[in-house]
Amino acid sequence: MLARVYRTVTAPRRAAAVRGRVHTMPRKESKEGKGQKKGLAQPAHPTGPVxxxxxxCVLISVHAKPGSKLNAITDVTTEAVGVAIAAPPSEGEANAELCRYLSKVLEVKxxxxxxxxxxxxxxxxxxISAAITPEIVLEKLKSEASKS
Structure with a gap:
């Protein structure tokens, strides 16, 4: 019984292959991809930490330094914003303090x-889900970094 079912399912495919009507897969697109035009280079990643x-929403790349004596923006580089956090790195305390400190620096809720x-x-x-531009955020972070 199983052999009969197998024959009925595969027989049409075998017959099509014998007659030369073999279905082929469509070709892959070029390396540029679907939505990109030839000759225009897309940046691999956006430049800057903001x-x-x-x-x-505005995204900030942060290099956290928990366990510091006080909260401060230590440096602003092309990769990340260095932030010293005056909270221990346990049970999410440093993460909560980081969000509180950045809200104070950026003057948002x-x-x-x-x-x-x-x-x-x-x-x-x-x-940052507030109505603020990346340029303003970067400016405020740099001014806070120059204070300390």
Whole structure:
């Protein structure tokens, strides 16, 4: 019984292959991809530690330094913003303090500053959902870094 079912399912495919009507897969697209034009190079990653995401929120790349004596922006580089946090790196205390400190520096509500990625890492992504531009955020971070 099983052999009969097998024959009925595969017989049409075998017959088509014998007659030369073999279905082939469509060719892959070139390396440029679907939506890209030839000759235009897309940047691999946005430059700077502060960028705007697809939903209109500002993302800040942060290099956290928990366990410091006081909260401070230590440096602003092309990769990340160095932030010293006066809270121990246990039970999410440093993450909460980081969000509180950044909300104070950027002059936005605490509820508009959230940790997006990196809950257990020193490299974090902080999401700002307030109506603020990346240029203003970067300017405020740099002015705070120059104070300390």
């Amino acid at each position: 960028v705007l995401d697809k939903s209109g 605490k509820s508009e500053v959230n940790l997006d990625k990196g809950g257990k890492s020193r490299e974090k992504i902080v999401k």
